Amino acid sequence: MGLAHLRGALALVAGLALLGATGGTALAADQSATDNPATDKLPGVLQKAVKSGQVDVIKSFPTDVPGLTGYVLEQSGQHQVVYGNHGYLVVGRIVGPDGTNMSDQYEQKYVPKPDLGKIVDQLKDGDRLVQQGPDDAPVVYVFADPNCIYCHRFYEQAEPLVKAGKIQLQWAMVGFLKDSSPGRAAAILSAKNPVKALLENENGFDESTEQGGIKPATDISDDLQQQLKAHAKLMAEAGGSGTPTLIYKEDGQWQSKIGAPGTDWLKTHVVNDKP
Template identity: 35%
Template sequence: MTKISQIRLIRFNADRYSNSASTSAAAVLLTAAISSHAAEYPKPIQEAVAHGVKVLKTFPAASSLTGWVLTQGADTSVVYTTPDGKTLIVGELIDENGQPLTKQYASKYVPAPDYAASYQLLERVDVIAEGSLIKPKSILYVFFDANCPYCHFTWQALQRYEDVGLQVKWVPVAVLGESSLPKAVSLMSAKDKKTAFRAMQEGFVPGKPTPAPDHVATAPTISEAIKRNGALMEKFGINGTPGIVWKDRSGKIQIKGGMPRLSELPLMTGLPEQKIDALELQKFR
């Protein structure tokens, strides 16, 4: 039998750039204490609270269900209880017209996270900057892993945009296997990081990983900085690479998890669409 403590809370973000179901959702932080009315909650919710889950909001849901926005750490979930309060429902609700309701409820009741503080931290991170370095027309921050093929494809796709005014600030993380960290440390230890990064990308062959140099033990400061980058990536609700963060023309922070479609790049960069002919990128149109 599944216990309340075993329920995995799902991250939602009501204000993301992409509405794709594959887009990772952002964390919603809750600082309020557990409600003094916890004892009045239905038994399944009381049990969840007893295991460290906090109630952020309740709302009336379809078919006389009660919706609950629950949070634990960096994760937030929308769940439901039946009218008698005895049963907890976890997952997507589908109405009679086949419309998913949980995402609608999340958009309405889960407050959009404030990424301002995280963005300020991001601006102070040691990065590898490519593209237009003097008066760029737009800037993207891209969290990448040295072993990530989709990071490589993203790098390829952005080259033409760099030619017309885009600056890309590559932020190394280590999330894809044991060799990720030593590769990242080697890259960030290089005398010319930009040249080392370009050489790595130009020599990248998907499915054929290169051996990892042993630089971790000799560069503990850089190693710890890369680990902090991973924690910062998670603060943006990104749980895989590539993860892209930028400010749109209005100054609003936007987030994209995963390899963007080529058709998304003009909106993300604020630049005219560029012709991309690479055969390996055509599947991302």
């Protein structure tokens, strides 16, 4: 997934950088995690972000690095782990002396896991999904922008499985990558035949300019605008930092994945045609 396709995702790093460095005392590392730590105990830059409503700090926790405290931030349903020490804010990975990615371990332990089953139920209730494939095939929910080249590649990867009746795609359209994205998404969702409109967009996709093939709608109803926002919110809650974000069921459990993983991956993890 290219950098251009992270637009609209959680922008905590940029937001915090705009605040500028300020003084403050880092929360001393104790022996246990703390939910919703007191704002005045946070590094100064986080204090400003919380007070201005940019982010919430939902948890602090001690790390294995002396004096370094971890913080779990939440914004629009997404989470990020940052670190504080003596008033400084550290954004990035913590790697141990043996090469262990400690940040991954902290994220696994302290970052809340999304309730993907609940997100799927909310998608179904929204009644604005575009279905490809038969009702009885394994389903993948796909958050997609009509101008997303990686969504287009996923479409191409999944197409032979859809035609063979081995997979069902439920497209949840969003629109944030380009100025024409909301209009194209609305054109698909408001069409008399949304599946046909989706195919028009993908089969006419211009990879050189990364533009979908359908003509954008010029008048987007309030209902459609709210639906696009709802899909974007659910994508964020599912942990999606870009498009396509996939929700699928494997071994009876809902899972999520970002990007276009390829036809073979879909066969193994969704169709369960394991080698």
